[in-house]
Amino acid sequence: MAEDLARAGAALLGAELADWRAVAGGDLSTVVRVRLAGGGEAVFKTGPDPRAEADMLRAIAAAGVPAPRVLAASERVLALEALPEDGRGLSAEGWAELGAAVRRLHRATGPGWGWSCDYAFGAVEIPNAPVPDWPAFWAERRLLPSLPALPADLARRLERLAADLGNRLPRDPARSLLHGDLWSGNVLARGGRFTGLIDPACYHGHAEVDLAMLHLFGSPGAAFADGYGPPEPGASARRPIYQLWPALVHVRLFGGGYLGLVARLLDAAGV
The missing domain is CATH 3.90.1200.10 (Aminoglycoside phosphotransferase (APH), C-terminal lobe)
Incomplete structure (x- = not known):
């Protein structure tokens, strides 16, 4: 499932996939972080309604709050900017x-x-x-x-x-x-x-x-x-x-x- 998502997301962006890894912690969706051929990273995820989630992320960003930039969205896949994070929590x-x-x-x-x-x-x-x-x-x-x-x-x-x-x-x-x-x-x-x-x-x-x-x-x-x-x-x-x-x-x-x-x-x- 994760590899299928990585390939579907790359296809959605019209890019070639160089590498991918599953991101832990998603109880309700599958999430992968990918490296694209020619450089650049992205996050691909499934969800109940990727296009609706894309609109929500845009609304959050429009409010002046950091959120991943939406790269593309289809009925099956949401492609997002890979924000910096290290999993260590907040100071x-x-x-x-x-x-x-x-x-x-x-x-x-x-x-x-x-x-x-x-x-x-x-x-x-x-x-x-x-x-x-x-x-x-x-x-x-x-x-x-x-x-x-x-x-x-x-x-x-x-x-x-x-x-x-x-x-x-x-x-x-x-x-x-x-x-x-x-x-x-x-x-x-x-x-x-x-x-x-x-x-x-x-x-x-x-x-x-x-x-x-x-x-x-x-x-x-x-x-x-x-x-x-x-x-x-x-x-x-x-x-x-x-x-x-x-x-x-x-x-x-x-x-x-x-x-x-x-x-x-x-x-x-x-x-």
Whole structure:
């Protein structure tokens, strides 16, 4: 599969393939880094919709945030600029740079909630059609579609929370451009410095969604907060509500081992 992707990507660029290697860490897509005949490197990847991902990366770049330049996209393959990275993670300075970059991303806004098309995390659909207000979007497009994946007790608690979101979430926060899958694995760095965001699942929504995701499986710390700026009033109470979405996605993709996380987040949300 990886070699087929390398050859398909080279053909998409009209180039000859000199060498390639698979890139580790992709749970939901195949990724290869290639060296092209005559020099130059690129990254090729599969995905649910390479052309949609290309548009998302262009939107991130247009917001002034580092992201791989799109070289070409087809129904099967996305060809990208190979950004510098060494897999060693961010230093404190790099976390501050990431915080400032995410703040720039969130200052870019759209006309409404959602995105121009639906997307997916593997087999899990990401519906993005607009709704009248933000609490309704979070309930109908993010939380409630996962009810069939939950045991009855957790499903009832999730339904209670969804019914009460009008009292818990702002009705009309800024419609920020969201990365949509902001965790450390989608942040590139070299020498501790931030070099770019990859693997987006963009849509427009409350900026706290990205911040909640970033804190779900890690701890960015004070340097990120210094770069991003102070939280909105009430953010800590909303965080578990926003973290439920990636937790539910993990249940649907990887199984019941994540049900405990869902239960803990419902506990934290007080339902």
